[in-house]
Amino acid sequence: MSLHLFNTLTRQVEPFAPLEPPRVTMYTCGPTVWNFAHIGNFRTFLFEDLLRRHLEWSGYDVFHIMNLTDVDDRVIKAAAAAGKRLAELTEPFVRAFFEDRDFLRIKPAHVYPRATQYMTAMITLVQRLLERGVAYRGEDGSVYLAIAKFPGYGRLSQLDRRQLKVGARVASDEYAKDDPRDFALWKKTDAVDEQVGAAWDAPFGRGRPGWHLECSAMSLAEIGERFGVQTLDLHCGAIDLIFPHHENEIAQSEAATGQPFARTWLHGAFLNVKGTKMSKRYGNFLTARDLQEQGVDAGTFRTLVYQTHYRQPLDYTDEALDAARKGSLRLGEFRERLENEDGRRRTGADAGDRLGDLARQLEADVRAALDDDLDSPNALARVFDFVRAANGELDRGAGGSGVAAALAVFDRVMGLFAVLPGGRQVAPELERWVHERLAARDRARKSKDFKEADRIRDELKARGVEIEDTPAGTRWRVV
């Protein structure tokens, strides 16, 4: 089976077919850099990371674009509140985002276009929409897109079958629009915008881009320049973006280019806390830095995330996190064991290369699971199956060439998930002390002074060092 993905546009799992294989253009909606991203945001980025890695593993040549929204209502509000200019506010959060991304082992996108650096592209896009008569200047001086002029409007969110909530909201700009559902492409500047530097000159008036505009302008600019196309293969985000964000992106892009904006739309479910979405608004959020402070490593968090399918809500609890940590640790232990066995160049019988067979099966199983709409929980289940079976073979003395083969495959598969525990830095002085203590314990054990040996073990434990006696000597790690 080849890769199949659930396309929000059709609400069906369908075969993935990029426009010009092996190239795949992938656009993922990035963070708004008015603050730190929270782990709910990162759940989405992690789902996209898995998609990216699986595409590359499958032989595709992926070009990954992630935007950074550095001008919008929240950014302006936060800048004004802090008495800063736009860039002054956003720059530290951009850096923080990249740090968090690296901490969570998320592969960097190929480009991170920022809204403020694509003003020309955005202005050109609005201009084009005005020329085509799809956009109009409202009475308030802002530019709106007339959704009545775009027949396909509502296809993604099935809006054609929905009605606006009665009396839901009457925005201040409502009177300026021809149709309440029209949305702003370009917002006329106000005093606060000027104060923080969120204002640009355009033929249709001084203003700033509407929220949706940047994604259309930047993705079209990136793929247009590079590949001469105006259709993305993949466009991803979380489900809250389906409407209005993605719906509006489609309208403004397709109205301008006459081409499909994206072939496949993927949307991830939320990370919840006690059943409610994690959100800045509810204050129930945790940042990647909070995780780091709590000693939660990337392998643990990634395990937690990938043990739930990306279209299923994931409820974040300490218990689930702890279970994920144990699972990640188990995988790490196994990896270490393989490496050690390989290092010892076991001459044990190949046993028909059972390990190699298991490894090949694992690779096929994982590929099949991920091909099935990125069924990572299933894929990880196969990994754990493999670990159990391989440990069993190792226990029974399997060795030979199969070990190296298994290690190679295991590393390849782990490369998709990156769920292994992070290596912890150990202070040289602690390391010296541990070695000295272990030597002392060895002497005690040799002379059958187990009381002393156990005392030393407790001593080590007290400083967070756990030990494990193996035929090859005593192993230790800091927990």
Added chain:
RNA sequence: GGCGCCGUAGCCAAGUGGUAAGGCGGAGGUCUGCAAAACCUCUAUUCGUCGGUUCGAUUCCGACCGGCGCCUCCA
């Protein structure tokens, strides 16, 4: 009000029209000086409830109950 999603063991969580993956936890065992790790066995006659379709439904349809999301900034 409109559109959409979820409800599987103590917890987390896959999945299929043909009789329930995996992780964590728990019980017992093997190995070990003891631990730890690893391995073995066991841990859901049952998939929110009630109906319907079917030879057969957790899986399809309907109703209901419970939880949630979007429609307003949103990963």
